[in-house]
Amino acid sequence: MIKNKYKILLVEDESNIRNLIATMLETSGYQALLAGSCSMAKTLYTSHLPDLIILDLGLPDMDGMSFLEFVRNESLTPIIVLSARSTEKDKVTALDMGANDYVTKPFSSAELLARVRSGLRNSRYGSVEGRLPDGKFTLKNLEIDYDARQVFIKGEEIKLTQTEYNIVALLSKNCGKMMTYAAIIKAIWGGYAQDGSIKKLQVNMANIRKKFGALPGEANYIINELGVGYRMNAERE
Numbered sequence: 001m002i003k004n005k006y007k008i009l010l011v012e013d014e015s016n017i018r019n020l021i022a023t024m025l026e027t028s029g030y031q032a033l034l035a036g037s038c039s040m041a042k043t044l045y046t047s048h049l050p051d052l053i054i055l056d057l058g059l060p061d062m063d064g065m066s067f068l069e070f071v072r073n074e075s076l077t078p079i080i081v082l083s084a085r086s087t088e089k090d091k092v093t094a095l096d097m098g099a100n101d102y103v104t105k106p107f108s109s110a111e112l113l114a115r116v117r118s119g120l121r122n123s124r125y126g127s128v129e130g131r132l133p134d135g136k137f138t139l140k141n142l143e144i145d146y147d148a149r150q151v152f153i154k155g156e157e158i159k160l161t162q163t164e165y166n167i168v169a170l171l172s173k174n175c176g177k178m179m180t181y182a183a184i185i186k187a188i189w190g191g192y193a194q195d196g197s198i199k200k201l202q203v204n205m206a207n208i209r210k211k212f213g214a215l216p217g218e219a220n221y222i223i224n225e226l227g228v229g230y231r232m233n234a235e236r237e
Helices: 015-027 038-048 064-072 089-096 109-125 162-171 181-189 195-211
Strands: 007-011 030-036 052-055 079-081 100-102 136-137 142-145 150-153 223-227 227-234
Touching: 007 015, 007 038, 007 136, 015 030, 030 038, 038 052, 038 064, 052 064, 052 100, 052 109, 064 089, 079 109, 089 100, 089 181, 089 227, 100 109, 136 162, 142 162, 162 181, 162 195, 162 227, 181 195, 181 227, 195 223
Parallel strands: 007 030, 007 052, 052 079, 079 100
Antiparallel strands: 136 142, 142 150, 223 227
């Protein structure tokens, strides 16, 4: 029996979808807080301080992006956008504004629950868990020694260039979060996402994934959403 006490704020104006997701969350052991508008969401957020937020963008009183901005001004609470808006531009905008993940409708229950687990895990990695006291990060067979700037898989060191290491370290410190091309490029090179810089990132990432032994169709350590960005996959089994 699942005994976690995680509180999840679900912001969704369509009652049938809201009830479906609420049942799914509660069956999985979470406490669901339900809001059908931005104003209600703000009230629940302030009074309950949820562990994670699932946010629809098409709300009756104002755009969900406004609530996303409101939360980000207050905290780093993980936010999963759940929206029918499916263009790359919509996804990138939400992620660059601070969303941790983006799921498009229609969605599968299994996928949404996996994103919830990943979002909660991301918040733990960002605090104390995942990063060990001696400056190391572990995820399944992957270990990163931040002090020594070394990466190991199954105890074997993976030889990375300085740039490749910086990318891997950045993704690990945001484990479970979808990082947009723009966010990675700004953090690594200090510039803006243009055709040349995106290509440079893609080349470096291809080299990293090859060195990590990534295989098509498998749940590798780093996953890519074309046109959007990369994620250190906390759901790897």
